[in-house]
Each structure stands twice: as structure tokens, then as C-alpha cells.
Amino acid sequence: MSTSNPPAQATTDRPTGRSRRASRSDRLGHGSFGYVFFAPFLVVFVIGIAAPLAYAAYLSLFQDRLVGGNVFVGFDNYTRALGDDLFRAGLWRVTLFLLVQVPVMLGLALLAALAIDSGRLRWPALFRIGIFVPYAVPAVVASLMWGYLYGDRFGLIRQIGDALHVDVPRLLSDSWMLTSIGNVVTWEYVGYNMLILYAALRTVPQELYEAAEMDGAGEFRKAWSIKLPALRPALALTTVFSIIGTFQLFNEPNVLQSLAPDVVSTSYTPNMYAFNLAFNGQQFNYSAAVAVVLGGVTAVVAYAVQVRSMRKEQSL
Amino acid sequence: MSANTPLRGRPRARRSSTALTVAMGLMLLYALLPLFWLVMSSTKDTGSLTSSFGLWFGDGFHLFDNVWNVLSYDDGIYLRWFANTLLYAVVGAGGAALISTAGGYALAKYRFRGRTALAALVLGAIAIPGTALAVPTYLLFSKLGIIDTPWAVLLPSLVSPFGVYLMRVYAIGAVPDSMLEAARIDGSGEIRTFFTISLRLLAPGFVTVLLFSLVATWNNYFLPLIVLSDPEWFPLTVGLNQWNSLATGAAGSGATTTGFYPLVVTGSVLAIIPLVVAFLFLQRFWQSGLAAGSVKE
Numbered sequence: 001m002s003t004s005n006p007p008a009q010a011t012t013d014r015p016t017g018r019s020r021r022a023s024r025s026d027r028l029g030h031g032s033f034g035y036v037f038f039a040p041f042l043v044v045f046v047i048g049i050a051a052p053l054a055y056a057a058y059l060s061l062f063q064d065r066l067v068g069g070n071v072f073v074g075f076d077n078y079t080r081a082l083g084d085d086l087f088r089a090g091l092w093r094v095t096l097f098l099l100v101q102v103p104v105m106l107g108l109a110l111l112a113a114l115a116i117d118s119g120r121l122r123w124p125a126l127f128r129i130g131i132f133v134p135y136a137v138p139a140v141v142a143s144l145m146w147g148y149l150y151g152d153r154f155g156l157i158r159q160i161g162d163a164l165h166v167d168v169p170r171l172l173s174d175s176w177m178l179t180s181i182g183n184v185v186t187w188e189y190v191g192y193n194m195l196i197l198y199a200a201l202r203t204v205p206q207e208l209y210e211a212a213e214m215d216g217a218g219e220f221r222k223a224w225s226i227k228l229p230a231l232r233p234a235l236a237l238t239t240v241f242s243i244i245g246t247f248q249l250f251n252e253p254n255v256l257q258s259l260a261p262d263v264v265s266t267s268y269t270p271n272m273y274a275f276n277l278a279f280n281g282q283q284f285n286y287s288a289a290v291a292v293v294l295g296g297v298t299a300v301v302a303y304a305v306q307v308r309s310m311r312k313e314q315s316l
Numbered sequence: 317m318s319a320n321t322p323l324r325g326r327p328r329a330r331r332s333s334t335a336l337t338v339a340m341g342l343m344l345l346y347a348l349l350p351l352f353w354l355v356m357s358s359t360k361d362t363g364s365l366t367s368s369f370g371l372w373f374g375d376g377f378h379l380f381d382n383v384w385n386v387l388s389y390d391d392g393i394y395l396r397w398f399a400n401t402l403l404y405a406v407v408g409a410g411g412a413a414l415i416s417t418a419g420g421y422a423l424a425k426y427r428f429r430g431r432t433a434l435a436a437l438v439l440g441a442i443a444i445p446g447t448a449l450a451v452p453t454y455l456l457f458s459k460l461g462i463i464d465t466p467w468a469v470l471l472p473s474l475v476s477p478f479g480v481y482l483m484r485v486y487a488i489g490a491v492p493d494s495m496l497e498a499a500r501i502d503g504s505g506e507i508r509t510f511f512t513i514s515l516r517l518l519a520p521g522f523v524t525v526l527l528f529s530l531v532a533t534w535n536n537y538f539l540p541l542i543v544l545s546d547p548e549w550f551p552l553t554v555g556l557n558q559w560n561s562l563a564t565g566a567a568g569s570g571a572t573t574t575g576f577y578p579l580v581v582t583g584s585v586l587a588i589i590p591l592v593v594a595f596l597f598l599q600r601f602w603q604s605g606l607a608a609g610s611v612k613e
Contacts, residue, residue: 030426030500030506031426031427031428032428033422033426033506033507034422034423034425034426034427034428034431035422035428036422036506036507037418037419037421037422037426037510038418038419038422038423038434040414040415040418040419041415041416041418041419041475041480042419042434044415044471044474044475045437045441045475045477047471047472047475048449048453048471048472048474048475049441049444049449049475049477051456052449052452052453052455052456053444053449053452055452055455055456056449056451056452056455059452059455108343112340112343115336115339115340116340118336120331120332120333120336121332121333121336121337121340122332122337123337126344127340127343127344129596129599130344130347130348131343131344131347132347132595133347133348133351133592133595134347134350134351135531136531136588136591136592136594136595137351137535137588137591137592138534138535138537138552138553138587138588139535139537139553140535140537140553140554140556140557141553141556141584141587141588144556144557144560144580144584145350145351145353145354145584146350148357148577148581149350149353149370156353156370156371159369159370187346187347187350190343190347191347240442240443244443250538251537251538254537254538255557255560258557258560258561258564259564271450271538274451275450275451275538275542278451278454278455279542284451284455287451288451288452288455291449291450291451291452295444295449298443299443299444302443303443306443
């Protein structure tokens, strides 16, 4: 997904080759079946993405007033959102999360993928599948489970700490909450990212390694000079998905809120803020504006990373 | 590329490293220990849940009591949630996989006006964060009057831009143009060719998209939380969190009903099993599909 050009070029080449064989009318005839096969996606895309997006943009331009009812206010909601301290605090929180949790998670996933691919691991299949299992656990269950593990009531972490006479910090307290959430997210997705990276590694031709070995390259040299460059597209993909996931953070803090109501505020993340504005505050118009700004920020950052990784690839 | 690349079988003659195995063993423990705790906890009653050591059995073996309590509580509401989740996952993920496969196949194998623009639309849609749309989706769906119906959960689950992208990449390599030509010469219609021949060639990619959509729908929480208020239509995730709120007293009643903890824990274990089993049994398929999507950009 980091480069849209090469596949597009590749596919425009192919039909020209085919058209030499097939007659013109024939090609036009079955070409239109492309619409038939694409139509179902287009329909659900409009219902599931395009229409809500347009509706949100429309709603965000209005305000419910005591006097005058629903009135057009232009970009007032947006100016308010940009100056909203609660929104900004949430945005800063997820940015911090992005800068720390995503590199840690992807770094672990990368090391695990390289380890499994190195061929020097006993029972690689066990590790590949075992580390991936948490991905199949719903975020709600993962958050409840870790929440219990963190907590005082029957927290395993505290039990282990007591047994070893180590002082365990209060993991559901204000100063630890973001780290605790980061751990839940890392636990859920490290195996998933590992598998994507591992799948990319498996497509490196064996001859490349053999050639490198003949040139006297060691295991680390091979990892650095062959494996990492081969992983670049997959790394870009996992980074973009992680960025989107982080800005949208909702499930984990929302579930942990019931275990630590004083710590996880209703505006802990921007998405929680948008949710609570709409469903606890009935401020639908303002909530729509917050959702649009959040979506915009996410798309811009995700896109910037895509472009950056594209440039790197071209410079190789 | 992809479809026929064997995942295993690269010749290996190197000695395995103990240090590396130990380091990865720690990571495996990190992944599995919490789940082991969860399974152990599902065999305990409320008392030993708090008093016994987390990584072993407590006083007595209460798993069957707990399962019975989960299934019978509130006239079997858990089974209803389970059935709802199954419905959302099977229809939502099955539909998403089929729609994405057809869409990706169209972009890969047919030349039609606007194709490049539609391919760009798909790429752009990947970057649109699904949950940012949750609140607007609620507002739109309440206008349409489908709030509190399965449609409100199902319709958005059917959209998978990443699935279309992956299937497009996959179809380019897996379905030869010469085969489509041959089918045409034999007089097979385009739609028949898709269902009888192409879909079979696309199977590993299809299973990959199916499984990942299955995870997305089975684990879906935010959207159902917003568009559903009738517990009769809840999926497991929303229902379990409601039980948790009852246990911690966050639901507003004020009274903490700790008796709910075994219900939440055991209900969680039962909710995890189907997906883990699906992934284990279908791994040969989805791993080769994943390989295709991760390298071709």
C-alpha cells in the first residue's frame, strides 16, 4: 500500500497484451463485468463509510441552541475543538502512546520474526502460533483479563510481587495507567505484527542467503543487509495500521474505566471524548466535529508515513 | 509469487541456539500466561478467586458450576449473545470476504473505465479509521431507523477496504489471464467463471480475509456498544462488559456484586475458544494468504 503506482502500471500493461489477441468488441463486452464484481463493495462502502463521513461533516457545521434550535454555525465547532483542552489532552495522550508503545511493539514483533526465520530456534512453529494466539482474543476480554491481573482484588501481578517481596506499583493508578494500557495493546497485537513480518521474510529467495554466506556474511550481517530491506514494505504496513489503531484507542481504556473510574476520565482518549460527548452529553454536532478532526489527524499522519516509506523505497 | 510459495521446507542445517530459544520462550510465556490464568480462574468460585494463587487451581473444581451459571443466568442471555455474535461474525465476515474478493478480482482482472480511480479509492479508504465513523454511523442509522437491529452491526462489518486491496494483489498472481480467456472461449459466462474457477484459485486469499474479518466482527465492541441498547441483540463483548460493570459496581446500582466475577471470567473463556480453534485449524491457508499481502505493495 505504500506505492500505488507499480501495480497500476503492471496491470495496464497486461490488458494491452491481451487486446492484441481478443477483438475490440469482445474486450469491451467482458470489461464491463468489472463493474458487476465491484458494485457490491461500492454499495457497502457508501453505506458504511462515505455516507456517515458526509453526514458527520454536515452535522459538524450546526449547533443546537436553546434559542433558535438547530442553526448553521459554519466552522464554530471546529474552532472550539481545536481550542478544547480536554480534546487536546486526549490527543497528546495518544500521541505519547504512539511514540512509545508502537516502536516497542513493532520492535518486539521484528525481533520475534527474525528469530523464527533464523532457523536457529527450536520448535519455531510453537512460537509462531503461541505468540499469535492473543490476537484472537477480543479486546474487551483482553482488557478485562489484564485489568483483573493489574488490580488489587485478585491481581496475579501483586501476588507474584508479594511472594518475591518486590513492591509492585499500583498499575491502575494515574501514573501507570497509560503504560498498563500500552501493555494490553502490545500483548494483543505483537503476534499479529510478527506474523505479517515473518510472512514477508519467507518470500526472500534462499539463493540470496547462500550468496551472502559465500561472501562471508554472518547472521547479523544477513539480517541487516538482506532481511531488513526486504521487510520495508511490511514494516510500513504494520506501522500505518498501528498509527490508525492508536489514534482510535477506545476499547481498552473504556473497559478499564469500570476498574479505575477515577483514573480513566471520559475524555481519556479523543475517541472516548467523542463517544461521551454524543451519548452522555447529547452534544451530537460537536461530537461529529471532534470525530472529523480526529479522523483527519489520523489520515494525515498515516499518509505521511506512507509517503515517507515510499520515498525510501525509491531511493534504494 | 505467493499462492504456491511453500512456507516451510527451506533447507536448514544450522544448530539451534539455546539462548535464542530461551529468549523467545519468555515471549511465549508473556503471550500465554495471562490466558492460563484466565482458564485457571474459570475453575474457581468467588471466594477462591481472590484468596488462591492465580496460576493454579483453588479450593474445589467449580468449572462446571461456573459454566452452568454462565449459560443459565437471566434465562440464558449468554447463549443469546453467543448466537448474536455468531450471526454477526458469520454473515458479516462471510459477506465481507465475498464482497472484497469480488472487488479485488474486478480491479485485478477487468479493464473498465474508472478502475484506476476506484483502486485509489480503496487505498484511501484503508487510511480512514473505522471507529472515527462510529458516532456519525449511529446518527445516520438512527435517521434510517435501523438502530437496535442486527442491520446496524452487520452493514458496517461488510466493508473491508484492506480485504479488497489484499484480494487485488492476490488475484493478479493467482488467476492467469489465459485461463479466463480459455473459459470465455468455452462459452462460460463471467459470473459462472468467477464462482466455479476463479474462487477456487483465490481460496487462500479468501480464507485470509475471512479469518481477519472474523476476528474483527467477533471482537467488535465499539460499534455494537453504540448502535445497540437492547440486550437481546448484544454480542458477547458488550454483554461481558456489562456483567463486569455489575461486578465492579460501576453500573450505577452502587452495590458491588462480586458474584459476577466468576461469570465474567468463565464467559470470557467460552468466548475465546471458537476463534482460537478456527485459527489453529485454518493456519495453512491464512499464512500463505498473509504472505501475499505483506510483500506486494
